[in-house]
Amino acid sequence: MTVHPFIEAEKRAGHNVKRACELLKVSRTAFYARRTGTPGPRAVRDAELAAQITDVHTRSRGTYGAPRVHAVLKRAGAGCGRRRVARLMRAAGLQGRHRRRRHLTTVPDPRAALRPDLIVRDFQPDPNGLNTRWCGDITYIATDEGWLYLATVIDIASRRVVGWATADHLRTDLVADALTAACRQRRPIDPVIFHSDRGCQYTSQQLASLAG
Template structure:
């Protein structure tokens, strides 16, 4: 409920002036809101009618259609409607389609033949900076079902971000770029431990090669465990 609605509901008991003063509203603003009430009611009625049309389309296609396809169906039926309005009405009335995201085939790196040990043993601390790092890939939604991917390299001593890389793909270069960025920031990673999960990017021969080039000792937890539990 808005503050204007509260005033309208209680004006008979307390009066407009008193309620507006207590709620920090202007009386002129309240009266403008009241004057616009018929237009709001008309919009609400129109949205409710549109919601019924959307529900029919939704049911017709087994509840799979989201707002873009619902909008297209409405237009095919001769309804002039904006897709943003359709999305708003669907949110308001709880009409949700099945979000079928296009499956992105990323390059599957060649696995490294080197068996990577767990050098941290669930001890995610470090006595000093530039000795122990952890890395991961994070998904960043950017709208319309699309993502960017962020690879990070975190120093376990300072808990500071030493290196990162962002891209619209998850190829191995995403994580190698992040590791090289950390090496550039710290001057050298020679002798440092880098711990990760068993993601294809981290188990690739290319990533192992970059680690060797930078003097980094690879570490991985047991398969099936999360990054921060080893």
């Protein structure tokens, strides 16, 4: 609740404005600034800081939140507190981007059968070995609608992506679609060694039947 109307009433009644401001712990400058419509020193400083904050936030490509914006302003010699920066950023509708938590994509199936490493950890490219060794993996991409999962199949000989698929889930269908796309793209004649981690999607019976 503002006390300015009360002070205004006291003034109209002929009472001392200075004394009323002291009793109510209100800046007399702020009272007269509000009364005349002229912005006070704090409002002027807030406007200056808001412009600096917007500039720092823009130069960070919208990634900086209040702590980092405050750190930049502090290094530049701007005398302002972190809470003030946070308040002005909220008023301006500015916020930083939060780093998303790492998402787990490899969940081993303890019941899956062990399979030998047929490529013996040899991931060196070989121009003469196309369509003999492929490897698969899953990664994830943060979007405005949630996580998007990307499964890829890479030909180790050329290190080129030969098949891929995306989905909003981590079921075996995702890696199966990527492997199917690779087979359609390359159409290998001879058997191909397919290497992957021990995630449950790659050790599933569904994928074993497909690669069979």
